[in-house]
Amino acid sequence: xxxxxxxxxxxxxxxxxxxxxxxxxHATFGYRSSLGSPWQAGRSYGVVAxxxxxxxxxxxxxxxxxxxxxxxxxxxxxxxxxPVQFLDCDVEExxxxxxxxxxxxxxxxxxxxxxxxxxxxxxxCGTCADVxxxxxxxxxxxxxxIFAELCHGCGACALFCPEGAITEVGxxxxxxxxxxxxxxxxxxxxxxxxxxxxxxxxRAVKKEARDHGIVIIDVAPGTSCPVVEALxxxxxxxxxxxxxxxxxxxxxxxxxVVEKLGIPAALVINRADMGxxxxxxxxxxxxxxxxxxxxxxxxxxxxxxxxxxLVRTDGEWAGRFAVLFRRIRALVEGPGSRNxxxxxxxERSSGDQR
Ligand code: SF4
Ligand code: SF4
Numbered sequence: 001x002x003x004x005x006x007x008x009x010x011x012x013x014x015x016x017x018x019x020x021x022x023x024x025x026h027a028t029f030g031y032r033s034s035l036g037s038p039w040q041a042g043r044s045y046g047v048v049a050x051x052x053x054x055x056x057x058x059x060x061x062x063x064x065x066x067x068x069x070x071x072x073x074x075x076x077x078x079x080x081x082x083p084v085q086f087l088d089c090d091v092e093e094x095x096x097x098x099x100x101x102x103x104x105x106x107x108x109x110x111x112x113x114x115x116x117x118x119x120x121x122x123x124x125c126g127t128c129a130d131v132x133x134x135x136x137x138x139x140x141x142x143x144x145x146i147f148a149e150l151c152h153g154c155g156a157c158a159l160f161c162p163e164g165a166i167t168e169v170g171x172x173x174x175x176x177x178x179x180x181x182x183x184x185x186x187x188x189x190x191x192x193x194x195x196x197x198x199x200x201x202x203r204a205v206k207k208e209a210r211d212h213g214i215v216i217i218d219v220a221p222g223t224s225c226p227v228v229e230a231l232x233x234x235x236x237x238x239x240x241x242x243x244x245x246x247x248x249x250x251x252x253x254x255x256x257v258v259e260k261l262g263i264p265a266a267l268v269i270n271r272a273d274m275g276x277x278x279x280x281x282x283x284x285x286x287x288x289x290x291x292x293x294x295x296x297x298x299x300x301x302x303x304x305x306x307x308x309x310l311v312r313t314d315g316e317w318a319g320r321f322a323v324l325f326r327r328i329r330a331l332v333e334g335p336g337s338r339n340x341x342x343x344x345x346x347e348r349s350s351g352d353q354r
Contacts, residue, residue, distance in 0.1 A: 053083075054332055055215040057234040057263075060241060061250025063221035066270035066294065067240040069304055071218040072099040073311045074238075077321030079183040083213030086181070088188035089230040090220040091174060091201040097188060098307045102181035110189070110204040111170035112153035112197065117144045121165035128157035128166060152197065174201035178208055185210065198226035206230070223253045231258065236332045237265040238291070243275035248282060255286060264331055268324070271296040291327045292320065 058071035068090070075086045088096040115128070115137070126139040136150035137157055148171050158166040173195050178187035187208040189201040198220070206229075209215050219230040219237075231237060237258045241251040251267075258265045267283060272293035283290055294300065303310050311318040 053211070053213045053215060054236070054329070055209070055217065055234040056328060056332075057217040057219050057231050057237045059219035059227065059231065059237055059239055059254060059258075060221050061223060061239075061252070061254035062241075062246060065221070065240045065242050065247065066268075066304075067221065068096050068099070068218055069310065070238065070240050070268050070270070070292075070294075071216055072096050073309050073317065073321050074324060075100075075184055075214075075216045076309050077311045077318050078214065078325045081322075083185075083210075084183065085185040085187075085208075085210050085213060085215045086218070087205050087209060087215060088186075088218045089202045089205050089226070090218055091189035091191045091198050091205065091226065092220060094188040094190060094218075096218050097181075097186070099309050100181035100184060100186060101307075102179045102184070102186035104177045105179040106177070108176040108178070108204065109172055110174045110176060110201050111172050112151070112200050113155070113168035114148045114151045114153060114171045115146055115157050115166045116169045117146065118165045118167070119144075121163045123163055123165075125162065127160050127162060131156045131160045149196070153200070173197055174204075176201070176204045176208065199229040202226050202229040206233075223250075223257050228257065228261070231261055231263060234263060236328055237263045238268060238328065239265055239288075240268045240270055241279060242271045243269055243277070243279040245276070245278065247275070248278045251279060252282065255288065266291045266328065266331060268292045268294065270294045289327075289331065292324045 056074075058067055058074070060067040068088075072086070075084050078084060086096060086100060088094040090096075117128075122144060124139055124141060124144065128144070129137040129139045132151075133154075133156070134150045134152050136147045136152075138145040138147070151171075153168075155168070158168065172192065174189055174191040176187060176189050178185075180186060187205055189205040191198050191201050202220075206217070217230055217234060220226045239251065239254055239258070241247040241254075255265070266289040267279075269279060269290060269292070273295045280290070282288075299314070300310060303313050311321055
């Protein structure tokens, strides 16, 4: 059953048991198994294929740092010079559309496969419950209970069922909406209310990515699974933080994530004229370039509150965001840029006085 009101296509779920489910789960979820073929026979899954263009993720360790403000303004500032696609992967609370005001042209339901047990074939042996790492299956005398909300759709229960009694059915977890916002191609995901399993929706949004031009991904705040999913395969991560102890704490966590993933990264410091110097000290120690500082400013706050991108109300900021993009491109295209965090040290925007 699809999400209500969805008239467009869906991510289809094959209903064949065994290898069909495994192949689908593998291609869709990126799970690997130590069982060998066919799980290991395919290409490397779980990472949306890199494009010939450039993919820039905008992320923050904590919410409320101005991440979406930076992502949307960056996209708009370069849209006249480059083909730009904006993907809002903050699927639990997408809000880039409030600033970009896209025209939605397509809606795609996102489903994950959950097991369905054929009671005629089931012998209640308990194997499916034993192999389920999510504790989504309970086997009792004469009964198999499936807790669909806990199921990650990995396919292990169907793979190991000795009777071939398990098939899969699609369970809707969210939607992807795609369209245009003036010069920008746009897509965002929405996780269904009450759902806790965001990565499939993030992957579905990333499947909308074009293979050319600039793709800007608005990543969810934090460092949890949907964030890692959104960051996989990107060329660069722009971290947005604020210079407070909380901002620094969560920045450190986020830097740990991008280091682990081997993604080159740099920083934008929002509300840069408040707080303390801890973020700058950390950046110097880690050699993370600071590419832009945004002051605490009433005009900026008003623009945000009205849902009007800063670059549309202030030509100076349009220029600053264009410079920010040039700095990012220099880091991405510079020598050895895929080796993780690197740069020429803690750079400062012109006129920054901290
Ligand atoms: S593994 Fe198969 S046969 Fe055994 S309890 Fe589960 S569904 Fe039934
Ligand atoms: S019930 Fe468990 S083993 Fe089966 S697909 Fe879901 S998470 Fe995987």
